[in-house]
Amino acid sequence: MQIATPYLMFLGDVPDRLAAKTAYGIADWRPEWCIGQMRLPGCAADLGIPDLTLQEAVAEGCRTMVIGVANAGGVLPEHWVDEIVAALKAGLDVASGLHVRLGSIPAIAEAAEANGRQLHDVRHSDQTFETGKGTPRPGRRLLSVGTDCSAGKKYTVLALERGMRERGLDADFRATGQTGVFISGRGVSIDAVVADFISGAVEWISPAADSEHWDLIEGQGSLFHPSFAGVSLGLLHGAQADAFVVCHEPTRTTMRGVAHKLPTIREVIDLTVQLGRLTNPNIRPVGIAVNTQALDEECARALLADLAREHDLPATDPVRFGVEPIVDRIVAEFPPSNRAASA
Amino acid sequence: MQIATPYLMFLGDVPDRLAAKTAYGIADWRPEWCIGQMRLPGCAADLGIPDLTLQEAVAEGCRTMVIGVANAGGVLPEHWVDEIVAALKAGLDVASGLHVRLGSIPAIAEAAEANGRQLHDVRHSDQTFETGKGTPRPGRRLLSVGTDCSAGKKYTVLALERGMRERGLDADFRATGQTGVFISGRGVSIDAVVADFISGAVEWISPAADSEHWDLIEGQGSLFHPSFAGVSLGLLHGAQADAFVVCHEPTRTTMRGVAHKLPTIREVIDLTVQLGRLTNPNIRPVGIAVNTQALDEECARALLADLAREHDLPATDPVRFGVEPIVDRIVAEFPPSNRAASA
Structure with a gap:
């Protein structure tokens, strides 16, 4: 799994900076990947980068919309779902750090499928691993x-x-x-x-x-x-x-x-x-x-x-x-x- | 999750004893729960307990059919699926130690739902845990x-x-x-x-x-x-x-x-x-x-x-x-x- 860069940072309408802790961490360490942010009315976080519409983000070369925010109660709000679906339709992949899996929400799964986009749930690995071997490796x-x-x-x-x-x-x-x-x-x-x-x-x-x-x-x-x-x-x-x-x-x-x-x-x-x-x-x-x-x-x-x-x-x-x-x-x-x- | 006892032990048509290792362990330590076994033609394992049909198992008081065997390749054979569905229809719960989740097979999921039976996948816990607290507890x-x-x-x-x-x-x-x-x-x-x-x-x-x-x-x-x-x-x-x-x-x-x-x-x-x-x-x-x-x-x-x-x-x-x-x-x-x- 490789998340395509650069990113459009989705901040939703989080009530404080802390809820966007992940997004701030990304912007601190990979400013060159964070082309713009998308904030909904009432959003209390601000990465200090340009606010972009989906169309602007795509035009600027963004490849993935990153949901680097915590949502209260673990449930994805309906109006966030709408924005995620719109991002997929606009041609962006979506990567999320939420507990809920993006693909478990039918509207999102369908939009990803229909538009040939990737969904990344970084909290959940679908990668199959082997058990550790403990054998020395170079590097x-x-x-x-x-x-x-x-x-x-x-x-x-x-x-x-x-x-x-x-x-x-x-x-x-x-x-x-x-x-x-x-x-x-x-x-x-x-x-x-x-x-x-x-x-x-x-x-x-x-x-x-x-x-x-x-x-x-x-x-x-x-x-x-x-x-x-x-x-x-x-x-x-x-x-x-x-x-x-x-x-x-x-x-x-x-x-x-x-x-x-x-x-x-x-x-x-x-x-x-x-x-x-x-x-x-x-x-x-x-x-x-x-x-x-x-x-x-x-x-x-x-x-x-x-x-x-x-x-x-x-x-x-x-x-x-x-x-x-x-x-x-x-x-x-x-x-x-x-x-x-x-x- | 509590698996209802006693058990009907399903051995399928495993090619050797080793593939039924789990079933042997259960029979060794809980002989009083292992009322009978169900073996398909070609089965090379034998727990030394009565061979029962589903109807006989139910009549003897069995509550759960236990799949205590390993299946080659991790895929559930079609003829095992048929037996599992029949067990659910006969009124038994089904508990499995297989890698594949019982509920991921539509015929099994539907039969469990339609007959109000429980499916237990002991390799996969759906239980939600808290993180450990390390606080001393009595006992x-x-x-x-x-x-x-x-x-x-x-x-x-x-x-x-x-x-x-x-x-x-x-x-x-x-x-x-x-x-x-x-x-x-x-x-x-x-x-x-x-x-x-x-x-x-x-x-x-x-x-x-x-x-x-x-x-x-x-x-x-x-x-x-x-x-x-x-x-x-x-x-x-x-x-x-x-x-x-x-x-x-x-x-x-x-x-x-x-x-x-x-x-x-x-x-x-x-x-x-x-x-x-x-x-x-x-x-x-x-x-x-x-x-x-x-x-x-x-x-x-x-x-x-x-x-x-x-x-x-x-x-x-x-x-x-x-x-x-x-x-x-x-x-x-x-x-x-x-x-x-x-x-």
Whole structure:
């Protein structure tokens, strides 16, 4: 499954920015794909890109209308269905991050069929996977892991993709969540895969590659999260990570949605190495990425310096201070051969 | 979902015993539910129970026809469809362990609808789960874990259910695989659950119970298996196991389906305790169950004695030598109060 780009971003009439979180993530990381937006009366979100009609979007070269918004109650409102049908008739594919499958709505299924358009439900993979094999495959792989869910794992690998490419390295972001799938146009929402195929799906997401190519794999959950540790472990085993970055949110005390306290960064490093060795005996940490949003700059810099010293690893806030130190460490630990550029 | 009992066992025309493995497992552990079998011309399997027509099965009180066989190629043969439709018309529910969903075959879906009968696809759960919460819940729980897949985890907890009940303990087998679901009439094939809900599904399978009640939860995979460790970890966290038994097949050198070597029993004990503590800080091993089928009796007894000494745990082959020593250890470690019987 490859989602055709560029995109027309459908925002519907969502009541706030948060409901359009996925759309903002796409616009942040793939502005060149986000040609325009379509908003219905009452929409409280605005990506700051041109408002286009369907006809204008097609004329501008859009290939897919992206529903990057959450709808209340999980039911697709009738007036959204009308817009989706109109988009299909106008010649656009439609890709959705909604829980409901587009194809389960007869009017949408019929319009896609009649107009020869693709429907993509990124929360639901129709891809058939094999079970993971754990066999070493060529190429280099970095996985972002976390002390918790929602600790910056997607953002970190996207920032690393940008930073490593700027350094001349051959690196690709590999998506394992719905926003990431829109951003890369490809990938699988790993938490929606049937349990037996978690590691196999990751092997599929990040296949054998050139020996100096880096796959930067978006992590999910945490090995310490009682709801999702199984997903995180299958992801770690499937990724066969050579390197990992620990993502952390320093103001959180309990893990999201449960009463369990946050593990320490040291605990996450140790357990990731211990368990990751099953499929890659040389796995090692290459950095710590901290979301310092809640701290003033002085506090943030002091915290990062402390963490760097304590763990002997580069520590940075990718948003605020960039990923340079982590890229430096990657280059030092995994030196590119002469044919790869070096800054 | 509760499958109505007793069962008429449908064996179709399978070419060998192995294809009817599930049916044999059900007949072994729930002979009182297996009133009769239905075999088509050419069937190479025989459960050693009466061959019944549909009318005879209904007259004998059967409530569900169980398709406990594997069909070649995953396609349901036309002549099986005819028998399933006839069973529905005769007043039986139908429960299947096939990959294909019964309801996806129009003739079967229509017959179920028209006759008000239930269809159960035990490989596919339509149950909606919540994500696991990791909150302690009352009741005692034992999980079987393994050095590999197919190492006797289902058999061990079924044998423990029998042995503990004989000792007057209140104990229920909790199924996490398809054969187990038929044996308990309830449960979920955990490997078919969407990845985000592994631990949540186990919390559902084994809900809060009386403080002295034991749930004996069927384990899956192995924490050391690169294909399935995520499932095993989610299962461990959801089970919040107080106790676990390590299941082992001593002649195996590599794990099923992959090139990885088998972990030691010690490694399995240590990692299960380390990771299990996240949701139950008091988790502990209470025995080792070894499949000694490939060893003569002297070798088997010597191996078990060695393992018991090395790990300071009861070690037995549940099939060959019974589960008494493990039940003894459970009673010693978790003493029943006076109101529970004591043998």
